[in-house]
Amino acid sequence: MITKRLKTIADLIPKDSSVIDIGTDHAYLPIYLYQNNISKDITATDVSQNVLKSSLNNLTKYNLNNKISLVLADGFKNIGKIYDVAVIAGMGTSTIKKILDTKKLPEILIIQSNNDHYELRKYMQDLGYKITKEVVIKDGKHYYVIIKYERGSDNLSESELLFGKSQNKEYFKYLIEQFNYIHSKSQDKQYLNYINILQSIIEKIPENY
Ligand SMILES: C[S@@+](CC[C@H](N)C(=O)[O-])C[C@H]1O[C@@H](n2cnc3c(N)ncnc32)[C@H](O)[C@@H]1O
Structure with a gap:
């Protein structure tokens, strides 16, 4: 069920971290994390009530609806707790930047933006995050840039801002x-x-x- 892209993201999450998956859609990543014992403290969120219906169906299908929290939320709004890891994947950089405009940011952020990677890398560096791993994978016809960030300072060269560290x-x-x-x-x-x-x-x- 899990795609190569989501599996690559899962592999970047330290075992037993608390995880929030912002914009979870079908909740495939949270289900994989739970079933594979990567985390048992998982919150899946989405801004769309409709989308959350399909997330809930999937959680019910795998008997996980009382194991994984499902929250209707725009980014980190309505989220009280600070997680170890936040995943923000499958969106564009401008949406991701809006989501990151919060005081509830975690130590580790795993971001897979669909566009404007220069802008994303620059923004994250200015926000006080450094790239600790960058992986580019091909899944089907598409390449995906997946970046693991941890709090810290980075001083990326122009070529790293443009094309990353993969x-x-x-x-x-x-x-x-x-x-x-x-x-x-x-x-x-x-x-x-x-x-x-x-x-x-x-x-x-x-x-x-
Ligand atoms: C293309 S899906 C990606 C789903 C999943 N993260 C993945 O990578 O496969 C994007 C999801 O993000 C949700 N979304 C967009 N903006 C959001 C926001 N500000 N807060 C929470 N969810 C958001 C959308 O409703 C949609 O379900």
Whole structure:
């Protein structure tokens, strides 16, 4: 049931942490965390009452509706407790930034944004979080950038802000292809600059990585 993307997120969560999954949708991640003994202290939230009906159906299906808390909430609003880990996945950076505008932030944040990763990395650095792990995976046709943050200071270079700290050569080659295409259509030299940066990132990745 769990996708490669959600499994990658689950693998970044330290065992026995308290976890809040903001924007849980079907509650697949909380169910996986509970069933695999990664955490027994899990809250799943969503801003949509309708969505929560399907989350509840899934929790009921697996007999977990009195094990995992389900809360109707916009981001961290209505959430009293401070969790060890918050997961915010499958949304865009502007929504994620709004959710992060709270005093209830945890030590660890696992974020998978669908867009604007430069903006996200910059925002998180300014918020006082450092990247402790960044993984890019391909699930089906799509690449997903999954970042684990912990409280601390980071001083990312421009190339790290742009393309992160993963070592996924295939992803960087895919970006080069995309930028070549965009450049051929737009003649915008900025894309040639991106391609140069990506080529120098690829050169530094060890052969057998
Ligand atoms: C595309 S789904 C992603 C579901 C799941 N997190 C995943 O990665 O598979 C995005 C979910 O976030 C919810 N959402 C959007 N904005 C939210 C907010 N401010 N607070 C809580 N949930 C939100 C939506 O209702 C939707 O169910």
